[in-house]
Amino acid sequence: MSKINSETRITDNKGTAAFHTYCSHHKPSISWRAVSNDDIGIDGEVELYNENGEPLAEIIKIQLKSTEKDKGYIKNENPNNKTFTFYAEKDHVEYWQNLPNDVLLVVFDNRNDANRLYAKKIENIDIKNTGTKSIPIQFNQESDLLDVSKNDFLGKFSRTLNKENPKIKSIPTGEEKLISNLLKISFPTNRIYIAPINYDREEIIKSSWQTDRYLKKTATAREVALNALSQQGLKFSSDWTVFNKQVITFHDLNDKNLPLSRIVDTSVIESFSPEEFYSISDDHKSVFKAFLRFCLQQILYKLKFEWDREDKIFKYRVPFTIDKSFEHKEKWKGDKEAKRTVFKSQYWEKGKVYYCTHFAFSVDIVDFDNQYFLCLNPTWLVTINGNRKSKIGYKKVSQLKKLERNKSVYNHLRFISYKLTYVDLFTKNYPFIQFEDLLKLEIDKVIDEDTWLKVASDEEKNILKDREEPNDIKDEY
Incomplete structure (x- = not known):
């Protein structure tokens, strides 16, 4: 059976020809080179020249997508603000961002013989916090249009000559302070x-x-x-x-x-000494970490947290006998004194049981250069009557997690840290282990959040915004 030149292949060839034509007629000229062999997420590359025809030593990788159908690559088209969304495969986006070259995503729109090309640079897309297999990339039909009559390709995309952003893959400069989820452990009696x-x-x-x-x-x-x-x-x-x-x-x-x-x-x-013991062998180090976890159970039990063997987390204990729906709050002090919800019970009439939400956290004990740290990961646990794990509790935990933002998680960590480090005249301190405040790290690179927001969809921008905690976990001052 002879090979068939499919409609998809024909459309792709039209897109490649349109982009080649654009490059050929652009002044200064742009050299287009298609990839001769199949490649993952890259269809070719362009080399840039200045007005004198001298190479700029800049090569940009090109991913080209073409469509002639309304149900093609162009999604969520909004005629009011002149935008549409292209959904790129997550693996492709990760590949593009790992390339040393800049990458340009080009979409050829030939619906109704429109013969339009749109181009979007790929930079600083946060793929770690996306749970889907595709990443939304928003195009503007005016600012992202490739119009050969404007001859503005270098002004938009050249590292050397573009006016808005000198580096397509920009590297923010400065310093930033990061708050880790690590508490340093010390051993007073040694x-x-x-x-x-x-x-x-x-x-x-x-x-x-x-x-x-x-x-x-x-x-x-x-x-x-x-x-x-x-x-x-x-x-x-x-x-x-x-x-x-x-x-x-x-x-x-x-x-x-x-x-x-x-x-x-x-x-x-x-x-x-602890160091003499855990330095004997890897087995002794493992035993020492397990031993510290038993010590932690002792410390946290006095702070009203009990070990849940099934989920391997520390959950807030039921404050008293459950005979009604209620909330229990714990006092703590961050920037100022506050109260935080750590336990909530709600009666379910149909099942004649109380669904209880416990503030909880998992821990890990890690060591770096013979220094030991407690690694904290806040979460929630839903039980029936405060004891038996709820089979559908994970749905409630998932809902709470979706509501939490950076500030919520940060305050969770500060609350746990406060409980483990607070000492006053009336508090008998655990004599064998002490914890320092959350470890702070200063780095000479800053996280360019403005760039993230610039390329994010409206939904992503909403997620990235840092807001107060939802009502059921918000501190009361």
């Missing part, structure tokens, strides 16, 4: 105590079968240790761990009044 366990694992497991705290043979070392304490009628806080049949804690195991010392051999207690 000591870790380690001692071997003094019980037999199998005996503890068998003894548990006679109690209401039944252990399986596959129980973790920590579960067995907790049961060993329980069988002696003892309890202890969560800030310890078990590794290689040894208990590891910041608490001094030499203290015979310490419940934890009852399950270790106190004759062979060792003491290390």
